[in-house]
Amino acid sequence: MAQLADYLxxxxxxxxxxxxxxxxxxxxQLKNPKASGSDIVLNIAFDENNEIIGYIGALPHKVNDIKCxxxxxxxxxxxxxxxxxxxxxxxxxxxxxxxxxxxxxxPHTSKIIEKLGFCKNLTTFGFRGYFRFPLAEVLPQxxxxxxxxxxxxxxxDKTLNFGLNLRDVLIRDKCSLSIEKTDLLNxxxxxxxxKFDMHSPGKRNSNDFNWISQNPWLIEPxxxxxxxxNRYYFSYQTQRFETAWLRFFDKQxxxxxxxxxxxxxxxxxxxVYCEKEYAYEISNYxxxxxxxxxxxxxxxxxxxxxxxxxxxxxCFLYKLTIPKYSAISKQLLSExxxxxxxxxxxxxxxxxx
Amino acid sequence: MTHDHTFNKVSEIILKNVGQTKLNLNRNTLSSDVxxxxxxxxxxxxxxxxxxxxxxxxxMEILEMKSVGDICIAIEKQNS
Numbered sequence: 001m002a003q004l005a006d007y008l009x010x011x012x013x014x015x016x017x018x019x020x021x022x023x024x025x026x027x028x029q030l031k032n033p034k035a036s037g038s039d040i041v042l043n044i045a046f047d048e049n050n051e052i053i054g055y056i057g058a059l060p061h062k063v064n065d066i067k068c069x070x071x072x073x074x075x076x077x078x079x080x081x082x083x084x085x086x087x088x089x090x091x092x093x094x095x096x097x098x099x100x101x102x103x104x105x106x107p108h109t110s111k112i113i114e115k116l117g118f119c120k121n122l123t124t125f126g127f128r129g130y131f132r133f134p135l136a137e138v139l140p141q142x143x144x145x146x147x148x149x150x151x152x153x154x155x156x157d158k159t160l161n162f163g164l165n166l167r168d169v170l171i172r173d174k175c176s177l178s179i180e181k182t183d184l185l186n187x188x189x190x191x192x193x194x195k196f197d198m199h200s201p202g203k204r205n206s207n208d209f210n211w212i213s214q215n216p217w218l219i220e221p222x223x224x225x226x227x228x229x230n231r232y233y234f235s236y237q238t239q240r241f242e243t244a245w246l247r248f249f250d251k252q253x254x255x256x257x258x259x260x261x262x263x264x265x266x267x268x269x270x271x272v273y274c275e276k277e278y279a280y281e282i283s284n285y286x287x288x289x290x291x292x293x294x295x296x297x298x299x300x301x302x303x304x305x306x307x308x309x310x311x312x313x314x315c316f317l318y319k320l321t322i323p324k325y326s327a328i329s330k331q332l333l334s335e336x337x338x339x340x341x342x343x344x345x346x347x348x349x350x351x352x353x
Numbered sequence: 354m355t356h357d358h359t360f361n362k363v364s365e366i367i368l369k370n371v372g373q374t375k376l377n378l379n380r381n382t383l384s385s386d387v388x389x390x391x392x393x394x395x396x397x398x399x400x401x402x403x404x405x406x407x408x409x410x411x412x413m414e415i416l417e418m419k420s421v422g423d424i425c426i427a428i429e430k431q432n433s
Binding site: 081082083086087090112115116 | 392393412417
């Protein structure tokens with residue numbers, strides 16, 4: 001951790017074709033309330049020309065006061081021997097005494113972790129609803145040959161989405177709960193959260209959440225540093241990134257606490273704390289948000305009760321069930337004594353982007 | 354290259370990297386049966402095998418190699 005600043009000031013960082021971390025992520029890591037100076041947060045592999053050919057990151061965490069780490073990015077240059085990739089992974093696992101967690105893995109990485117046999121792998125299913133036509137956002141990603149006609153797809157979206165204005169008028173259900181929006185959480189929120197996260201290895205408190213809110217990993221282009229995006233494989237810059245918390249009250253009693261993030265056209269609910277009986281009302285709030293913020297095309301959540309609530313809503317153009325792959329090492333599971341771990345969508349580094 | 358030649362060469366590489374010369378290996382010998390054949394040694398063994406046989410394995414193939422026989426089969430598959 002202490003050497004992160006040295007790396008940012010090094011000639012490798014200034015002149016290398018690839019960088020292993022962005023200044024934003026490094027600054028955020030340095031303020032992690034669960035980290036200490038001796039934590040190893042990045043392992044980097046260099047070739048004989050001192051160019052980076054791979055790296056693996058760690059996000060320090062604690063579960064029931066047990067030190068552990070989330071894997072946070074793992075990259076090797078295409079064509080690099082698989083052994084480099086393996087060695088980086090084994091270094092990460094060893095650095096943290098086999099007390100590690102993985103979130104938002106790709107299916108391929110999930111198979112690798114499962115094959116290694118030292119983790120409990122979990123697949124959870126969430127909801128993604130498309131509220132507006134996302135042709136320009138989705139089609140070129142799936143069919144790269146459509147990239148040249150992206151402007152036409154934008155026009156198609158605008159035309160089709162204009163027609164949806166009538167549907168929006170017909171959405172009458174409003175959230176009957178009172179709502180408070182906030183950027184920062186407090187001790188009262190910790191007390192509320194504690195009712196829900198007993199089985200969650202990813203559990204965070206207000207201190208953690210406020211650190212996250214104040215140290216995002218994404219930046220809008222006008223504030224971005226040059227020569228970062230084109231040298232870093234993972235996210236750095238994005239057109240729009242907003243985050244906030246919402247407190248939901250039934251009369252005077254708090255019944256929900258939800259974190260939301262909007263990245264470009266996607267609305268996500270990385271953390272949801274609410275009783276099942278209020279999920280439908282909370283879903284109505286987000287429908288109102290979708291209706292009024294016309295830039296948003298989709299909503300994603302992995303919270304069970306909210307997923308069921310959104311599935312009951314009829315205003316989505318298209319609904320998908322999407323998987324999320326997580327893992328927790330058996331070593332950590334046995335030490336933290338959580339029998340049936342439950343992960344939230346924002347666990348690990350997912351909430352930062 | 355014959356199966357025996359592949360097996361002999363693989364055995365030589367394994368024994369050299371685990372620091373044992375007198376051990377008798379057979380195709381059913383598992384990495385977990387051999388003292389000194391840990392995850393890092395496994396990486397070094399695979400690197401030397403790739404260089405010796407002029408082949409490349411991917412991550413999943415390496416993970417699936419649990420025995421001497423698995424390694425030999427993986428080599429023979431690449432060479433066929």
